[in-house]
Amino acid sequence: MANPEVPHRPWTQRYHVAAIGWSALLIALLVASSIMTGANFSIFLANIDQFFALLGQMSHPTWAYTKIIIQPLYETIQMALLGTTIGAALAVPFSLLAASNLVTNQILRNLIRFFLDLVRTLPDLLMAAIFVAIFGIGSTAGVVTLAIFSFGMVSKLFYEVIETIDMGPLEALKSVGASKVTLIWYAVLPQILNQFVSYFLYTLEINVRASTVLGYLGAGGIGVYLQRSLGEFNYGATAVIILATLVVVLIIDGLSNHLRRVLL
Amino acid sequence: MAATQPATDSIISFRHVNKVYANGTVGLKDINFDIPRGQFLVVVGLSGAGKSTLLRTINRLHEISSGEIQIDNEAISAYKGKALRQLRCHIGMIFQNFNLVKRSSVEKNVLSGLVGYYPTWKCVLGLFSAHDHQRVVQALDRVSLTPKIFARADELSGGQQQRVAIARTLMQDPHIILADEPVASLDPRTSKDVMDTLKRLNREDGITVIVNLHSVAIARQYADRIIGLRAGELVYDEPIANVTEANLDQIYN
Numbered sequence: 001m002a003n004p005e006v007p008h009r010p011w012t013q014r015y016h017v018a019a020i021g022w023s024a025l026l027i028a029l030l031v032a033s034s035i036m037t038g039a040n041f042s043i044f045l046a047n048i049d050q051f052f053a054l055l056g057q058m059s060h061p062t063w064a065y066t067k068i069i070i071q072p073l074y075e076t077i078q079m080a081l082l083g084t085t086i087g088a089a090l091a092v093p094f095s096l097l098a099a100s101n102l103v104t105n106q107i108l109r110n111l112i113r114f115f116l117d118l119v120r121t122l123p124d125l126l127m128a129a130i131f132v133a134i135f136g137i138g139s140t141a142g143v144v145t146l147a148i149f150s151f152g153m154v155s156k157l158f159y160e161v162i163e164t165i166d167m168g169p170l171e172a173l174k175s176v177g178a179s180k181v182t183l184i185w186y187a188v189l190p191q192i193l194n195q196f197v198s199y200f201l202y203t204l205e206i207n208v209r210a211s212t213v214l215g216y217l218g219a220g221g222i223g224v225y226l227q228r229s230l231g232e233f234n235y236g237a238t239a240v241i242i243l244a245t246l247v248v249v250l251i252i253d254g255l256s257n258h259l260r261r262v263l264l
Numbered sequence: 265m266a267a268t269q270p271a272t273d274s275i276i277s278f279r280h281v282n283k284v285y286a287n288g289t290v291g292l293k294d295i296n297f298d299i300p301r302g303q304f305l306v307v308v309g310l311s312g313a314g315k316s317t318l319l320r321t322i323n324r325l326h327e328i329s330s331g332e333i334q335i336d337n338e339a340i341s342a343y344k345g346k347a348l349r350q351l352r353c354h355i356g357m358i359f360q361n362f363n364l365v366k367r368s369s370v371e372k373n374v375l376s377g378l379v380g381y382y383p384t385w386k387c388v389l390g391l392f393s394a395h396d397h398q399r400v401v402q403a404l405d406r407v408s409l410t411p412k413i414f415a416r417a418d419e420l421s422g423g424q425q426q427r428v429a430i431a432r433t434l435m436q437d438p439h440i441i442l443a444d445e446p447v448a449s450l451d452p453r454t455s456k457d458v459m460d461t462l463k464r465l466n467r468e469d470g471i472t473v474i475v476n477l478h479s480v481a482i483a484r485q486y487a488d489r490i491i492g493l494r495a496g497e498l499v500y501d502e503p504i505a506n507v508t509e510a511n512l513d514q515i516y517n
Contacts, residue, residue, distance in 0.1 A: 166366075168359060168361050168362075168363035169363050169364065169365045169366075171325065171359070171363060172357065172359060172363035172364070172376075172429070172432075173376060173379065174325060174352070175323055175325060175352055175355070175356075175357040175442075176352060176353065176356075176357075176376065176377050176378075176379060176380050176432070176436055177348075177349035177350065177351070177352035177353040177379070177380025177381075178349070178376075178379045178380060178387075179349065179379075179384045179387075181384045181387075181388065182379045182384050182387040182388065185387065185388050186365065186368075186372075186376050186379065186387070187365055187376075190365050190367045190368045191365065191366075191367060193367075194367075
């Protein structure tokens with residue numbers, strides 16, 4: 001049997017020119033940015049002993065400190081939960097308006113997306129500083145910061161999910177004379193609900209970690225204690241705070257995995 | 265309505281209908297024909313001949329570029345908002361891929377056929393009348409799927425999903441059913457189930473049924489009349505009595 005004729009493959013494709021080219025460019029960019037910013041790996045290596053010294057001190061957690069941080073840790077979780085919920089709730093209408101398969105008006109869609117980009121550009125630390133100045137020291141500033149931060153992030157995650165849905169049910173609902181809102185309620189939401197829950201929990205996890213940092217600026221929660229322990233060089237206490245945060249993150253992660261399995 | 269009593273008994277009329285897509289592709293070219301009330305009409309033609317486009321111009325899922333389509337002797341091109349939704353209320357549609365909301369229950373999918381009849385807030389809250397809940401059971405009974413009422417749509421086989429889609433359409437109490445390749449993704453036996461169900465609705469309820477098919481064999485078995493499209497043009501139109509293998513071939517050449 002004669003060999004079937006295989007179409008000719010150009011040499012650029014045969015030797016993966018594009019892939020190799022892009023990889024080389026990426027490495028060149030990395031090296032160049034390291035040189036230009038003066039980030040020096042040898043400094044990191046020269047001072048690594050100090051890093052280990054610190055780690056040594058942190059490896060003896062002051063367990064007695066656990067009692068003190070339970071209340072602020074609780075406050076941190078409440079802040080994260082409130083901020084994430086408010087942010088995610090606001091994100092739902094915006095993500096629907098930003099999805100290219102639902103909104104055909106390109107001007108409106110781009111306006112919404114520009115607004116969302118703008119919100120995501122605001123650094124959370126800057127927002128926390130501003131809101132502490134406005135609302136005073138305490139968890140209100142933290143909650144508002146987390147809500148805005150979650151809103152920006154979740155909106156993008158949500159509209160990317162919406163853009164992957166099956167459009168068939170939408171056509172069916174349209175064909176029976178459904179209004180826009182009914183269409184979204186019956187054909188869009190059931191398709192995205194489980195991913196929404198999953199992203200909500202992911203954001204909650206990020207917010208628990210973020211709120212520890214926000215506490216630094218006086219935005220409430222466990223961050224205040226983190227700052228205090230570091231300021232007093234009480235690394236044993238720092239270790240307890242980090243471990244406690246880890247426990248919370250692990251619990252949320254477990255919950256998220258469980259819910260995703262159940263809802264799928 | 266009395267003033268616009270049907271002059272003829274055509275339920276749908278196409279008058280010089282043209283459709284040109286934004287990129288210049290011709291979808292439909294000067295289509296003229298009438299569909300009598302209660303007919304089982306099959307549209308055949310190659311993929312891309314304009315069958316789906318033709319079907320979707322009837323419930324305005326696709327807009328036409330020029331010409332006129334009349335339903336019950338009323339031009340439908342100008343319908344907007346509520347009037348358009350009301351038009352769609354009475355036109356059922358069946359799709360090749362069933363287009364059920366897979367993660368919702370069979371009951372909710374069937375109920376969704378009613379949303380054109382209810383105000384939005386009642387749909388969102390799921391406030392359907394007890395009578396309509398009863399009708400869901402009856403509709404499912406007609407497609408022999410009552411035991412599956414609380415199952416999730418994606419737990420059903422393809423043929424069962426298509427029957428749920430038919431039950432959804434029944435809730436609309438339609439005068440017209442449009443079916444776009446309803447059996448293209450089904451095996452021969454379930455295809456027969458689905459086509460038999462459509463035929464029964466046509467005979468028993470007097471619903472006008474328009475089906476797109478690429479299988480000429482199935483078309484000849486069920487149609488009262490076959491029309492053929494080629495490159496957006498109506499090239500064939502015969503009552504089933506006059507259809508022969510030889511003259512059907514002209515659609516494909």
